[in-house]
Amino acid sequence: MKYGSKELESFSYPDGFQRFAGVDEVGRGPLVGDVVTAAVILDPDRPIEGLTDSKKLSEKKRLALFPEIKEKALAWSIGRCSPSEIDELNILNATMLAMKRAVEGLSVQPDCVLIDGNRIPPGLAVPATAVVKGDLRVAQISAASILAKVVRDAEMEELDKQYPQFGFARHKGYPTKVHLEAIEKYGVIDSYRKSFKPVKLVLEKMVAK
Structure with a gap:
């Protein structure tokens, strides 16, 4: 399954599924603002060049990829948890909830969800797999990491x-x-x-x- 990014390391997609959503988060470590997540289902017929971990891309490159991902993806969604929710739930549980919200916000139902990291949010309605360093290996997760990063950075600039x-x-x-x-x-x-x-x-x- 090819999605057009030579920058990504090799990854074997789980068998038996056709439509994958990638999920990633940005903002677990900051002291302020929401933890922001994104879910993305890419279109294999509309590849996007240059996808990789958002932290490895320049701000200029992220901002260029942001509208392209939104335009070419089959579906995308942003999820979040507020500072008060983070304080109530703790940052790990709030991140899991924000990821679940991103998946639930997709306009297209995925067959399988690929989550960056080593944990799967509880309560997902579809099968899911955790992928360590997924933003370096899975195009859908890379795309999600870029959307979440651009959205959260913009919110920090507004707060500034x-x-x-x-x-x-x-x-x-x-x-x-x-x-x-x-x-x-x-x-x-x-x-x-x-x-x-x-x-x-x-x-x-x-x-x-």
């Missing part, structure tokens, strides 16, 4: 416009030194994941004052 003092456009919410210093200085806005340790520590200090 509202709160430029935090530098979200630069670090995308990850706990860099500059970001941690900004939280210490400016406090915590609603978009933060309050169960994450660096945020929790700042909130505890604020209460103690």
Whole structure:
């Protein structure tokens, strides 16, 4: 089964299925914002060149592939979990739920879902396989990783416009030194994941004052 990406490592698709959805997530590590997932069913008759792990692509290349994936895919969907859901469920369970939401949002039903990583979200209505390093091996997962990355990065840039003092456009919410210093200085806005340790520590200090 070919989907047009020479950059991908070899992968043997599970037997007995025709229509595969790839699922990936972006944003498990950041301190702020939603964890964003995507599900993509590619069209084998409309190959997309250059698919690979979104982290290995330049921002320019991701932005070029983003509309092409949406236009050529048989179906695509974005799923997410909010900071409050992450705080309630924990980041792993919230990621699994966001992946399930992405699959359920597809306008076309896949025969099999290929999940990046080593876990399968509970409650999926179709068979699923976990694929370690799937974004480097499976075109559908690569496409999903690109959609999720572009969507989440855009949301961080929007948040940066509202709160430029935090530098979200630069670090995308990850706990860099500059970001941690900004939280210490400016406090915590609603978009933060309050169960994450660096945020929790700042909130505890604020209460103690």
